[in-house]
Amino acid sequence: MKFKTITTLACALGLSAQFAMAQDCAESQWGKDDTIGAANRVTPENTLKAAALIKQGKSMPLGIVIDSNTPAFPPRSLNLQVVQPNQQGGQKLTQFGYPGNYNDDILQTWIGIGSQIDGLGHLGEKGYYYNCLSETEISAITGLTKLGTHDIPPIVARGVIIDMAKHFGKEVLDAGEHFGEAEIKAAATAQGVEIREGDVVLFHTGWTEGKLDSDPTAWVSGEPGINVDGARYMASLNPIAVGADTWGIEPIPPAPGDGAFYGHVVLLKENGIYILETMNTGPILRDGVNEFMFVLGQARIRGAVQMIINPVALY
Known part of the structure; x- marks a missing residue:
């Protein structure tokens, strides 16, 4: 009897939740x-x-x-950084087959x-x-x-x-x-x-x-x-x-x-x-x-x- 009561209550709560959701959407x-x-x-x-x-x-x-x-809109912000990976001190990227250089960018933003x-x-x-x-x-x-x-x-x-x-x-x-x-x-x-x-x-x-x-x-x-x-x-x-x-x-x-x-x-x-x-x-x-x-x-x-x-x- 107790189990039946708990089951009935659970079903009722479930139906109530579904009804509430139906009202909200x-x-x-x-x-x-x-x-x-x-x-x-x-x-x-x-x-x-x-x-x-x-x-x-x-x-x-x-x-x-x-x-x-x-x-x-607070607290949104944006920060852009331009970097030259592995080119510190004016190094050139000889692995390209020529004295190459390039810019890359890192974006931190909302x-x-x-x-x-x-x-x-x-x-x-x-x-x-x-x-x-x-x-x-x-x-x-x-x-x-x-x-x-x-x-x-x-x-x-x-x-x-x-x-x-x-x-x-x-x-x-x-x-x-x-x-x-x-x-x-x-x-x-x-x-x-x-x-x-x-x-x-x-x-x-x-x-x-x-x-x-x-x-x-x-x-x-x-x-x-x-x-x-x-x-x-x-x-x-x-x-x-x-x-x-x-x-x-x-x-x-x-x-x-x-x-x-x-x-x-x-x-x-x-x-x-x-x-x-x-x-x-x-x-x-x-x-x-x-x-x-x-x-x-x-x-x-x-x-x-x-x-x-x-x-x-x-x-």
Whole structure:
């Protein structure tokens, strides 16, 4: 009788845990084994459509140049050392068959610096990440066992830029200034931008061009961005990725009632949509372009949570 009671209690606790998990996460629309989320929307058909957007034969980097002075979310930092192995005192490398010399480099860095892609294992809630994956299951100190950025396939898609600075009549939005569904719809309509399923959608706020060089401390201390309402609206449009010319895409300080960086949870955990941070959107807009072919093939370091990137806009 006692054994039966214990067994019944254990089953009840197990069902309760499963019910709690079901409340905290939702299974991927691509199935319980899915680990790439919205990257499933990269298809040959969409790639061919994106290629048709190349009209001028121009390319523009979407990544910024970074170094040890680039401000980043604390405590992130970067340190680069250039060395000449076995060449002390001016020694030449005669094993090359000639008096050779070369430089090599050692990089010690947090990966979440500068222009980057946030993978689906970056932000979660209540111990869970995308597709109901538990932190106890995937978060090894040697690298994520699932949801690592090395698994993201090359992202080739239609890219669009929505100029939110223009919408608000400013060169640079203010820190904490935010926008949601209504503002995004109004800006896109006025600028003739149609957001389609499988797009990469970037928001221009003017923040990085206006602040990074002139006031790096202010740049990393706050930012304008998309509020939680806007993140949920973007998720409803089924893009592959959402990004901005800011270091975190959401406003800091957060919009009233929003948690800090909760848009990350909405996009990454709840919808498997990637986040692109510190995108260099200004030069493309000044070229009169807000629709282009977006191409990204990130470095494939196994188990990485984020990755420094330099995607390219072709138009």
